[in-house]
Amino acid sequence: MKANLEDIAKAAGVSKMTVSRVLRGGTGFSDDTRDRVVKVAERLGYVPNKLAAAFGSYQASTLVGMCVPRLTSGLFAHVLDGVDRALSRLGYQLMIGANNHSTAEEEAWVRQIASWRPAGLILSGRNHSTATVDLLRQVAVPVVEIWDLTTSPIDMSVGFSHYDCGVEMGQFLLRRGRRRAGYVGALARADVMGQARLEGFQAVLAQAGAPLVDREVLLDMPGFYAGYYGLETLLARTPDLDVVYFHNDDMAVGGLAYAQAKGIRVPEDLGIAGWGGMEAASILPKRLTTTVVPTTAIGKAAAEALVARLKGEAGQEVTVVPTRLVPGETG
Incomplete structure (x- = not known):
C-alpha cells in the first residue's frame, strides 16, 4: 500500500494539514517539523497524488x-x-x-x-x-x-503591440528607400493579430505617401509553401514591387525560396521582410529582415x-x- 498524508501525519506526530503544507513548500511550521515530515515521507515512500492536488481534495488546485x-x-x-x-x-x-x-x-x-x-x-x-x-x-x-x-x-x-510591429517595419523599409510595397499573409479572416501588423504597416506607408501597392492574403495556414506560392501569385499580378512584407518568418523564407528559384535578386530586385524571429532566419545565407519576439x-x-x-x-x-x-x- 502506498503511504498517504494521514500515514505521514501519524508517523511524524503532526496534523495532516501540516504535512500538506510541508510537502507543498508552505510556511507556518518550524525547521524541525519540516525535516521530520520530509524524512518520514521519504522513509514511507510517499508519492504525491497530483490528481488530488489538482482537484482540491487536500489543497487548492494546481x-x-x-x-x-x-x-x-x-x-x-x-x-x-x-x-x-x-x-x-x-x-x-x-x-x-x-x-x-x-x-x-x-x-x-x-x-x-x-x-x-x-x-x-x-x-x-x-x-x-x-x-x-x-x-x-x-x-x-x-x-x-x-x-x-x-x-x-x-x-x-x-x-x-502587433500594430506597432507593423508600423516599425514600415518605417524601417521606407528608410531603406522602398516605395512600392506588397504584403503576403495567411489565415484570412481568422488571425486578428496578423491583421493588426498589416494595418500598422499600411498606416505608416500611407502617411509617407507610399501606400501599400498590393497584397495577397491566403486562407491557408502560414508556412514555407504558403509563402512560396503567395509571393508567386502576388508578383504575377504586380511584378514591379520593390519589397514584400510577410505574415511571419516561415512565409518569408518560402518567399526567399521562390525568389531564388526565379532568379530574383534579394534585396537588389526585391526586398523581403518577415516577422517572429524564427531561429533559422539568423543562419540563412543572407540574414532575414524581421522582428524578433521574446x-x-x-x-x-x-x-x-x-x-x-x-x-x-x-x-x-x-x-x-x-x-x-x-x-x-x-x-
Whole structure:
C-alpha cells in the first residue's frame, strides 16, 4: 500500500494539514517539523497524488489552463516552454488547448476547462466573445492575456503591440528607400493579430505617401509553401514591387525560396521582410529582415504574474515585453 498524508501525519506526530503544507513548500511550521515530515515521507515512500492536488481534495488546485491559437505554431512552442518551466518550478501543472484563431472555440475551451477548477488561466490575444468574458468573471480565477498587449485587460496582460510591429517595419523599409510595397499573409479572416501588423504597416506607408501597392492574403495556414506560392501569385499580378512584407518568418523564407528559384535578386530586385524571429532566419545565407519576439520571456512573465496573483502578491496589470527589429540583409 502506498503511504498517504494521514500515514505521514501519524508517523511524524503532526496534523495532516501540516504535512500538506510541508510537502507543498508552505510556511507556518518550524525547521524541525519540516525535516521530520520530509524524512518520514521519504522513509514511507510517499508519492504525491497530483490528481488530488489538482482537484482540491487536500489543497487548492494546481492546474493552470492555457489556450493558444495553434499547437503547431513554432513561436507558441517557445511561449509554452517558458510558461511550463516557470509553472513547474513554482509547483503548478499546465493544461494546454488551442482555439484555432476562433473566439467560439476559445469559449468552448474555457467552459470545459472551468469544470476542472483551474487555479488560473492564460489566454492568447485580447479578443474574446462576450460569453467568454462573462464566464471568466464567474469563475473568478486569475487570468493573463498574452501575446497581443491590451491596456485594459480582463485581469492581467503580458505582451506587445502587433500594430506597432507593423508600423516599425514600415518605417524601417521606407528608410531603406522602398516605395512600392506588397504584403503576403495567411489565415484570412481568422488571425486578428496578423491583421493588426498589416494595418500598422499600411498606416505608416500611407502617411509617407507610399501606400501599400498590393497584397495577397491566403486562407491557408502560414508556412514555407504558403509563402512560396503567395509571393508567386502576388508578383504575377504586380511584378514591379520593390519589397514584400510577410505574415511571419516561415512565409518569408518560402518567399526567399521562390525568389531564388526565379532568379530574383534579394534585396537588389526585391526586398523581403518577415516577422517572429524564427531561429533559422539568423543562419540563412543572407540574414532575414524581421522582428524578433521574446517568446520564452513572455511565457515566463505570464506564469510568474499569475502565480504572484495566486499568492496574493501585488503586481502590475500590464507587462510590456518589447520586440526587436533585426535589419538583416534581405530588406
